[in-house]
Amino acid sequence: MIIPVRCFTCGKVVGSAFPAFVEKTRQGENPAQVLDALGLKRYCCRRMILSHAELIDEVLPFG
């Protein structure tokens, strides 16, 4: 739906990293390096970004 504010497992704030991640990987940067640069070093936080499906635009008209 929309990126969770925090990592489900450890509680680190991951919401703000998602727009930056999408922007940089679209420009062709290596996803692993982008995640490292965003400070997401644990795999619990990394999966929050990697496995996220942004579907908020699909439900937007039904608000």
Next chain:
Amino acid sequence: MKIKVLSAAPEAMRLLIEETEPAYANALRRVLVADVPKMAIEDVEFHLGPIRAEDGKEYESVSPLFDEMIAHRLGLIPIPTDLGLYNRREGCPNCHGEGCPNCTIIYSVNKRGPGLVTSADLEPIGDAKLRPADQKIPIVKLGDGQAMLVYATAILGDGKDHAKWQSTHGVGYRYYPILKAGTKTLDALDPEVPFCESHMQSTATEEEETLELASDCKTCKKFMDLYKVESVKAGNDPTRIVMEFETDGSLSTKAVLVAALDILAKRFSETATQASALA
């Protein structure tokens, strides 16, 4: 007990605790996770019904997420906290739980669609320093004709009650590893030493065990070439503990650590007073 700070950034810290026992490190870990208070949004009031803009256009106060979801997301946003300034609302000496600048922060969000509502749209009523440090957290996305008018109240709480009041995350500790190559004792956490996390770690705490190195492992190979050995003696020193933790940006790592140690000291002295009253 001696504490040495190995590295400190505003949001991450690594400490070496010496002349200690695992129980002390665990007490500190538990206090860091559950007992250091911080501010977080607790009450959220949503404006219902139409919202009229200055230009006369009418918006509906609806959004793609349920109000409960938005309130929850607002709660998780880190709010800058000054532990010296804020009191718990129920025990606030100024207002006795009514809500005052020493125990509550009120935020407003007034946003009209289309567009993304982020943590930057949280406007504190009062001091501009109370804006969330992270300004890029998405809260909700609004469509055309949708708007959001919200008042949110932040209060002091601790991690025992809800994860939104947890001031640290990634809190963990390990025994200082003992590493011996032949007769030479090495510092396993020295960046100069190629310490292999997969093949040089032991779970032994009483005495060292001998571990064979893997020649097909890059780090082990480097180690073997450097010290000309086929095996290492590895163990753990439970009197020296390496601890690390991060904060979410509400408090600095230094403030969190000082607050945690204060809480521990207070608790131990209370226990000591009560115990001495028994005898």
